Amino acid sequence: MPGAAAGKPVPNPSLAWHFLRAGWAARLALEPGTPAFEAAWNEVLRSGSFQGPAPAAPPARALAPAALALLAAIPAAPAGLELQLYPHLALHDGQHGNNAWLHEFPDPITRISWGGALSIAPRRFDEMKLANGDLVEVDAGHGKLVAPAYRHAGMHYDQVALPLGLGRTACGDIGGGVGPNAFALRLLAGGRPLSAGLPVTIRKVAGSEALAFAQGSDVIDREARPLVPVTTLSAYEANQKSGTEQQAGGPSAWPEHPYPNARWAMAIDLSKCNGCGKCVIGCQAENNVPVVGRRGIIDGREMSWMRIDRYYDAPKKDGRWDADVWDGPLPVVEEPQVLFEPMLCQHCENAPCETVCPFVATMHSEDGLNQQIYNRCVGTRYCANNCPFKVRRFNFWEYGKAQESALFRALEPRIKRNAELNTRGLMQMKNNPEVTVRNRGVMEKCSFCIQRIREARAEATRDGKSKVHFPDGAVVPACMEACPTGAITFGDVNAPGSKVAALAAHPRAMKLLEAINVKPSISYLTKVRNDKA
C-alpha cells in the first residue's frame, strides 16, 4: 500500500483501504485524516509492528463467599463412567487453531497429532472390542459427540477423556474442522462451564477414522532392547552405572576419526526431560521444517528433525516377554511407567548412513557432525533405511511451493493440501533465512543447528578468539534453547572443562546401540526414579 505524507491521505477508492484505516483509527484512538493519525499509521506500516498500551492490571479479586454456594450446583460424582475434558497441550482452547505447527505437534502421551481422540482405559477398550480410531459415540445427556477411540495406557477404568480446542468450524484453511469439538460436551452449571467429572455413556458406532500417530509401538521391553537408560534411586545409590547396561558391540573395521579441534556433542538428561516437546517446536521453527499435515503423518512422512519418543516400560518379569509385548498387553499399560526419550540425529562416529550414500551426500565433518548436503543428495533413501534411529527425513513432496497442474492436483489432492499447510496464513512467514528450504527428493535431518555453529565460528574469527575450541554457551542449538528444564546440553566435547564432556563421561551416560557399534555423539543420562517413599 502506498504510504502517504502526513496530513495528505492518498485518495484511494478501495473500500478495504478505508475499512482497514478505520480499524486502525479505533486501535490507535486517533481521528483518521488527522496528521497525528497519519504519522502513527505510517510508523506502524514502516516498522511492521504495533505496541499497544500495556493492559491495565486486573482489579484484585476478593474471595467471593458466594462462589462457594455454586458448588452445590455441581452434580455429584457419578457412579459410572466420567468424562474429563482437558485442554490440548499445544492448542489449549483452540485460539491458535490455524497454526499448523501446533496441530502437527504430537500430544506427548497419546502421540496423536492433527486431531484428538477419546481416551479409554485399556481394559474397557478391550472389552468393547475396539481398535484405535473406531468411532465411539459419547453421550453426556445434554450433548452427544462422535469421536475416534484411543486405548490410553493408565486411564482409570471409569474415566474417559477428550481434548478441547479442536473441531473449530471457522478457523482458516489449516485448522478448520480438525478433530472433534469437545466443547459440545461441556456442561454449564449455574452459569459456570464444567469440564470434569461429567457423567457419560459411550457406545461403539459404525465406522472408523485413521488417527495421525507420530509413533510406532508404545511399549519398550528394556530386557530385549536396552534403548532407554532408566534406574531407581536405590539401584543408583548402589551402582551409578545401573540402567545403562546394554549388549556390547564387536570391534570396528573402520578407522577412527581424529577430531583434531572441536568435536560437537550433546547430552540429554532423561531425569530432567518431562516430554513437553518444546524442543520439537523450537527445532521446527529454527530449521524450516515443513508441515506434512494429517495425511502426511498417517502416511508416515513426518518431517520433524526431533521427536520425543514416549514408551511404556514393560515391567520386569520372570522369563521373557513374548513378541506381543510390543502391542501393549494389559500388564504393561494398566499401570504404565512412562519414559520420554528425545530422539534426533545421533551424529554417529561410525554412521551407517555415511557409508551407503553413493553420492557422498552425507559425510562426517572434522568437528564430529554428520552433515547432510542437500544439493548433492539425489534421494536414494538408503541412508534413512540404514539409520538405526530412523531420524532421517525425506522430502516426499515439494512442501514449500504450490504446484499448478490441475490434472495432477485432482489426481493427488495432497499436493494442494501441502501447499496450503506450508504457504498460507502464518506459515508464509515461518522460514528462517539462515537455513536452506529443502526441495523435494532430498533427505534432511538434524544438523546440530550447524548455522549457529558456523555463526559462532564466524564470530570467533571476527573477535580474534580461538576457533579450535569453543566455550560452553558459544553455540546453543534451538532444542537446547527451548528446553524449559535444561535437560539438553550441547557443546564442544574436546574443549577443556566443557560441561558436555563432563556429562558424557558421567557414569549415568549411555550411548545407544553399542551392539552395532555406531558410537553416537549424544549421551543419554539415566532417568533415576525415586523408589523411596
Added chain:
Amino acid sequence: MTRHEASPYATVMDDSQLTGRPIVLAGAGPYGGDLEIPEPLVTGGKKWSDVDRDICMHAEQFPTKKWWIAFSVALTFLGVLVFSLILLFYSGMGILGINSPVGWGSFIINFVFWIGIGHAGTLISAVLFLFRQQWRTGINRAAEAMTLFAVACAGIFPIIHLGRAWFAYWLVPYPNARGPLWINFNSPLAWDIFAISTYGLVSAAFWYVGLLPDLATVRDRATHPWRKAIYNAMSFGWTGSHRAWRHYESAYMILAGLATPLVFSVHTIVSFDFATSVMPGWHTTIFPPYFVIGAIFSGFAMVITLMTFMRGYFGMKNYVTLNHMESMAKILMLTGMLVGFAYSTEFFMAWYSGSEWEGFVFKNRAFGPYGWAYFIMFTCNAIVPQIFWWKKMRRHTWVLFVVSILVNVGMWFERYVIVVTSLHRDYLPSSWGMYSLTRWDFAILFGSFGLFFTLFLLFVRFLPVVAISEVKGVMDPKVARSAPTDTVAAVAAHQEA
C-alpha cells in the same frame, strides 16, 4: 557312438509321442554297456529347411490377430507406466507408498524381481552351453531376449526410485566439472551401477552374437531389397564361410565364459545392497547365494511362462517340446528346494546368532503383520514346486504354466518380505510403521510388465525366436538332411509351370 547313428525316432511327430525317457538297448553300448538313446530334441520329422521356414515365418508375415491383441494390451500397460512416471516426476515420491521406516518399497522390490528374472537367460545360454546341455538350443534365444528385456525393466527402477531422478547420471564416475563430484565407492548402490551395466552389456553382446547367423538366414530368405539390406547390415554381412563359423564359434565360447561369472556376480552384488547394511533381516551373509538361487528360480519360472505362450500361440511345439519343459521343471524344483533351504537357514541363524534384533525380525516376518506375505512366499516358492516330483505334473502344460506364475508371484513376495518386513520394525520401537502399495505403485509394477511384453512381442515379430543354426546342429541328420516333402512338391510344381 553318436546319438544320430541309430535314432529310432524319425517318426516322432509331436510331443504327445515323447515319453521323457531314453530307449535303453541292453548291451549295445561301448564295451558291452547299455546304449541309451535319448529322445530327439526336435519333433515332427522336421527337415533343416523346415526349421528356417517355421522360425522365420513369424518375422516375415503380417502379425496375427492374437499378436495384435497381445501387443495392444502390452502397449496399454506401457502407457500406464509412462503416465505414472510423468506424475511421479512432476509431483514427487509422495504418490508412492514408501514412508519413514520403509524407505524402499515397490520400486526396489520390482528392481530385484526383474533382475532376478533376467538371470535364467544367461544361465541357459552360457552355463548350459558350457555344460553342453543340448536341450538349451530350443529356448536359449527367447530366454536371452527375456534377460535383456528384464534387465531393461529392472534398469529403470533404480533410476525412478531416486528422489531427484534427473540427477541419476551423477552416479557415473567420470571426470566432470561439478566439483568434481565423485561417487562413494563404499556404497553398494555404486557397485550396482557397475554390476547391472556390465550384465546388461554382456548379455546384449552375447545375445546379438548368437543372432548373427540367424539374421543372415532371415536376410537370405528376404525378398524385398530393403529388408535384405537391413538384415544384411544387422548380420554384419555374414557369409557363412568356414572362417566366419570358426571365428563365430570361438567368440561365442569366449562370451559364454565371460557371461558365466556374471550370472553369479550380479545378484550377489544386488544382495549386497541389503547384506552390507546394519538392518536386522538384511545384514546376513547368506544373501548372495540365496539371491542367486532365487534369481535362477524365478528366471526359469518366467521362461516356462513364456515358452507356454510360444508353444501355444507361435507353433513352436516341435522345437520347444515337452521334454524341454520337463527339464526346466526339474530345475525349478531343485532351485525351489534350495530357496526353501535358504529360508530355513535364515531362521536357524536368527535363532543361533542369539541376537535379539535378528530373532525378532524373523519372528515378525513369519508371524507379524506381514505374515500373510511370508505365507505366500513360502507356499509358492518352497511348497508348490514340490508337485514336480511327479513326472506327469512335469509334463502337464497347464500345471507347468500355473506353477510358473505362482513361483513368480512367490518370488515377488520374497523381495517384498525382505524389503518391507526388515524395515518396518527395526531397532527403535517408536519408529515402527507399516507399508502398503498405492495405486501408483501398482500402476508402475503392472506398467513394467507392459514394457517387458511390448519389447518381447516386438522381438517375436522381428527376430528369429529360436536359435536356428543351433537347433539345426542338434537335429538328427538322417531325418533332417532330405528335402522336405512340401518343398519337393513345390519345386516340381514350379518346374512344370
